[in-house]
Amino acid sequence: MKQGVIYIILIVFILGLAIGSFLNVCIYRIPRGESISYPPSHCTNCKNRIKPYDLIPLISYVVLKGKCRYCGEKISIRYPLTELFTGIIFVCLYFKYGLTIEFIKFALLSSTLVVIGFIDHDTTDIYDSTIISGLVFGIIFLGINLYFGLPIKTYLLGALVGGGFISIIILLVGGMGWGDAELLALCGLFVGAKLMTLILLLSVIVGGITGGGLILLKKKNRKDYIPFGPSIVIAAILTVLLGEKILDWYFTSLIF
Numbered sequence: 430m431k432q433g434v435i436y437i438i439l440i441v442f443i444l445g446l447a448i449g450s451f452l453n454v455c456i457y458r459i460p461r462g463e464s465i466s467y468p469p470s471h472c473t474n475c476k477n478r479i480k481p482y483d484l485i486p487l488i489s490y491v492v493l494k495g496k497c498r499y500c501g502e503k504i505s506i507r508y509p510l511t512e513l514f515t516g517i518i519f520v521c522l523y524f525k526y527g528l529t530i531e532f533i534k535f536a537l538l539s540s541t542l543v544v545i546g547f548i549d550h551d552t553t554d555i556y557d558s559t560i561i562s563g564l565v566f567g568i569i570f571l572g573i574n575l576y577f578g579l580p581i582k583t584y585l586l587g588a589l590v591g592g593g594f595i596s597i598i599i600l601l602v603g604g605m606g607w608g609d610a611e612l613l614a615l616c617g618l619f620v621g622a623k624l625m626t627l628i629l630l631l632s633v634i635v636g637g638i639t640g641g642g643l644i645l646l647k648k649k650n651r652k653d654y655i656p657f658g659p660s661i662v663i664a665a666i667l668t669v670l671l672g673e674k675i676l677d678w679y680f681t682s683l684i685f
């Protein structure tokens with residue numbers, strides 16, 4: 430690999446870590462109704478403001494050994510993992526799309542999805558503000574496509590298929606929330622109709638595996654509500670990164 434490329438990968442990874450750090454703030458504050466920009470980062474236990482040198486993604490967690498510098502309160506391992514996860518997604522997106530508009534588009538979608546997935550996991554709620562920001566990003570990219578004379582029909586259809594499918598399930602059998610329908614419509618707006626069908630299929634598989642696993646491990650019982658949002662998010666991120674490969678593999682193994 431050329432040295433220049435290695436630098437770019439490193440920069441993309443660091444950008445992902447920094448965005449991941451911001452996503453942690455969103456995941457914590459949005460359900461609490463707090464502003465995501467003010468006040469600056471502080472310990473949730475002792476309220477001490479966190480110094481910039483303690484806000485370096487991944488590294489600060491290791492240096493502080495996962496504890497607040499002032500009160501020693503444990504910092505959840507989820508914070509550095511979210512940063513790492515976002516960094517890895519960004520690098521994978523770079524490998525797939527290079528430094529293109531597609532990269533920005535799917536980096537924005539993935540970031541929005543990480544926030545929605547974690548908040549739904551924590552609160553079993555999908556917040557309107559997160560869906561609306563995602564939709565705004567999606568509409569901007571539709572505008573860009575229109576400007577360059579690129580197709581937009583498939584994206585509108587993708588949103589309709591995703592949102593419509595879950596709406597029908599909700600009306601007929603229930604068990605899912607309108608937030609799930611909105612989330613799938615949002616994904617469809619970014620990936621288009623063809624990959625939307627894959628997201629639907631994968632989210633049912635991921636949901637089945639995680640739901641079954643949680644019941645087997647006795648973390649949940651059959652009557653518990655298990656949020657479906659995280660499964661949709663995992664399915665959508667897998668589809669964004671590997672969708673065409675999965676479809677190719679599926680259709681070749683179907684023929685032979």
Ligand SMILES: [Zn+2]
Nearest residue numbers: 472475497500
């Ligand atoms: Zn503290």
